[in-house]
Ligand code: ADP
């Protein structure tokens with residue numbers, strides 16, 4: 001562990017679930033090969049104000065993440081406790097996948113890029129799952145890319161490390177990638193929650209729009225049900241006993257997902273269908289997903305596709321020489337929203353009633 005004086009903050013690059021992320025420069029070299037302009041992303045996490053020091057359990061979890069080394073996981077380089085805050089220092093990446101989709105591929109992402117991206121995502125997920133680390137919040141904002149087309153997953157394992165802490169965010173917690181078992185209140189969940197998210201990201205990359213863009217837990221569930229059919233005991237044994245499952249859920253029949261994602265090839269749809277299986281234990285494992293015929297063309301090859309190959313404006317990347325806008329790590333971040341992401345059964349009921357009232361009004 002080092003201290004804050006080893007880093008010079010250049011700019012703020014993000015604000016997420018736990019605090020602020022800065023782009024910074026490491027002022028010390030880690031080895032003889034490291035040179036100046038060694039860029040890092042520093043994530044400032046605000047811990048509970050009432051606590052003395054950083055909780056040992058948090059430190060232990062984070063220290064474990066430091067050992068999670070894989071080409072498709074963003075490297076955690078350093079951990080700096082500075083109570084009541086904790087700074088995590090990661091290798092810097094150029095863009096996240098959301099920024100990439102928003103700004104760079106106006107005509108859609110080329111198939112080969114989607115394939116490479118998905119393969120790298122699945123490799124990262126497979127590595128973490130085989131080390132018993134779950135993500136629980138995989139979404140395009142947590143998938144990082146560099147100009148060479150290397151894809152790395154960010155935020156892995158942090159959900160568990162900071163489980164008991166409040167959420168400080170300007171950002172609304174997105175539900176679009178959340179697995180149905182979580183939306184239905186299952187408490188004991190598995191690696192399959194990440195696979196669901198990977199499926200949603202896959203469809204979004206191919207179709208250039210989010211697959212299930214719900215604006216509340218119930219809307220999210222109903223968007224999924226409308227597309228894949230309302231789950232019952234036949235397709236998902238045990239679904240009826242999940243805490244927030246309601247017998248009064250509207251019954252949508254199963255549709256072919258292929259119709260929803262018309263831009264995807266037959267092979268791609270074949271893979272997508274197996275990622276978006278309702279019953280968590282039947283959902284494909286990352287390891288098996290990598291065996292899909294969809295990846296045949298890239299199997300065994302280390303396909304990296306430089307983003308620059310796609311005639312994209314290089315100035316969209318933040319240049320290393322960007323002038324510093326801030327020289328110290330500021331301490332002024334205040335909690336803005338504390339959002340509850342838990343849907344209470346009463347709310348669910350209420351929401352269903354509201355919908356039914358609306359429907360009745362419309363049908364009059
Ligand atoms: P949170 O858990 O608060 O969502 P993230 O680690 O996802 O925090 O960071 C928030 C945003 O900051 C990301 O969506 C991304 O845009 C940017 N970011 C995070 N880590 C890096 C990094 N290593 N390199 C470049 N940008 C990053």
Ligand code: MG
Pocket residue numbers: 016017141142155
């Ligand atoms: Mg994030």
